[in-house]
Amino acid sequence: MNRTTLKPYGRSVSIIGVGCTPFMEILGSPETEGLTEGELFGYAAIEAMKDAGVEPKDIDYYFHGQANPNFVSEYITPNMQVANWFGMKGKGSMHHSEACCTGYLALEIAAMAVASGKYDLVLSASADMGASLPVEGQPAHKRREFTLEEFNTSLKYIYDRAYTRGMQAGMYTVFDDLAALYARDHQLDAKTMDDVLCAMAINNRYNASKNPLAKLQITYEDIAKEKGMSDAMQYMQSPFNPKIGDYMRVSGLEERSEGAAAVIVCPTEMAYKYTDHPIEILGTGSSALEASNPHLERRATREAYRQIYTLTGVKPSEIDLFFANDFVITSHLDAAEIAGYLPKKDGYKYVLEGRTRFDGDKPINTNGGRTSFGHAHAASGLADVYEAVKQMRGECGERQVKKLPKTTMLRGFGGGQNLSATILRTL
Template sequence: MYVTGIGRTKFGTLTESMPELIYQAMYNAINDSPIPIEEIGAVYVSNFIGGPSEKQLHLNSVVSSLLPELRLPIIRVETACASGSSALYQGIIALSRFENILIVGVEKMTGSTSAESSQNLGMAGDRTADQMQGLIFPAHYALVAQQHMKKYGTTHEDLELVAFKNHNNSRLNPLAHFNHKDVTLEMIKNAPVIASPLNLFDCSPISDGAAAVVISKNSNSDRDVKVTGSALATDHISLSHRKEHTSLEAAKVASTQAYELAGITPKDLDIVEVHDCFTINELVAMEDLGICNPGESKNWIREGRTSIKGDVPINTDGGLKADGHPIGATGLAQVFEVTTQLRGEAGERQVDGAEIGLTHNIGGVGGTAVVHILERRG
């Protein structure tokens, strides 16, 4: 199976409505694909908080309204921040029935107040055991960072380097939320604390945006990218049930399955997109994915091994940190980036000779993890 079309909107604080964002991303992907729209057999739409934030559920019918009169099977999928990749995972399974499938993810977040956003984002966590006790997401990931620091000697300077790399990458991505913004290490270091040890620059932003992907059973174009691995795993929603906090078990399970399906090892990866909702999670992801050993991610970031010219470039589009994190779209934006890189169409941020890429998309604090492996058709 193949990715035969990709499309997205700019990420950021946008004026467009949720249906308008869907429309843009969806038709960008359809126009990018050699598959005519009439040959799309089904659609999956991913969205996280369109109910509480935009008062709009039943998005599959909204998408139906934006298509010609095709009466297609369309389904909405939601798995918190992993919604986009879960919709793709589901679409890939549905290629057993349909020749071509469109997946579109969207989030409209900037219309909510801070208090509303906090409450809405909290719905990805355990309502009773965690959220009601104040364990909101920055606090969740602050605990992860504290544990990682204690166990491995990781420092806040290491997290600053993650943010710095990703902001620099986003300057090369015209569609990124923070494409316009020069960021210095000084600014990052001196940002206000959100949940110690995390400060503002450790947190991904509130973004609007949409992204879409067309997948097909067959391929007739060199621009198509092969999907060789697709896996989804889940875990307890409450952190109180987890055995350890410096690693996300679901991500380890999903990536192990995806590597096995693709017949590759982490050493084969040329380009990786990971779920850096908070900077600490980029380091945790590197270890969970086996890119480096547990505790070694700090050395990799210090040595610049994950920058565009490094051994394993990570988050070349700026990641969630600087490309932005419109939740329902995020996983598909990762696929957009990896596909663009594997096609050799990434311009200034192109990774030389990228042939194999991976996306790592997380819901909550690892309650869901989805991993995809993509390869140049060659």
């Protein structure tokens, strides 16, 4: 496996503005049905501009991210389709797509554009429609249900299919893989692993319950009471939350959503012109492994962490807040242990004790993660950046973490290929 040695940015880059839509399903609600990705993208972008105190004319360049635009929106060049929604007509732009890692790398490419010296103010946003599909031949606001069968079939596009004939079959995602690996490595029996997976989902929902942008805000404790059960764990291990494999239950999978999020970056030397609370981007480590590589997520995660820790000199003990793209929920626990944020071999105990909730001493995914905040594929990474910035500024109200974070790590992963590790720090 190849290794990369990172060099510092040509000049320091900081975040000065963020924006995010609620994550939702647009179908079935008179308030949202008919929304398009252009409107969602524009909403998030305008919110970020308001946050930074800038206008469209001030932005030098923008990046557009979407996981699979041709499939979910019938666009090939979606960056041009959204420009008029937020006052960017005629501005230079570029589209990129890295599956569910798109939003995390959206921050990196914006930072590199500013660090190069070519631009001073760059907006980067991602939008996705993860719960509906276009009606072929109809205007963009006409959409239909995106069935689970269609979604699972679409996963074949993340694999290198050149060798599937030699393997005598196509390849599909098996959601249990990381849970089985974690249980084996930690010598956990099936009951304990089930408790851990359910506790992660309970903690994510607890975090989301205080977040007005989250798709699912009713706690599992309240749901259990409605069902006449004594506690959340009883509900989680009941037929209401069935297993879909040896370990995974429905509660451990992403909540497919529609949404968008945006960020604006500039040279750190200019940042205080726009905000009293700039957040510096120390850098991003990256790795990519095609999905047929054994243990691709763990191997690429370790490489991305190695890069960013070596570049920045940051130690795991300095990380105050941690995010991981947990569309399969085991991912945030495993990634936190590999990062050294949670102790290796004992991280699951922190989950069971509730210490990874926003009000615990090791907060993870304070917005609710992919299982409760929602997963609007390309937009999810920037939604995590939005949450990280808000937490680091101390702007999260009743869900503010106990210790104001100075240093935050975000681990992105998506498409069975792209992986990133970004460290942010308050100035």
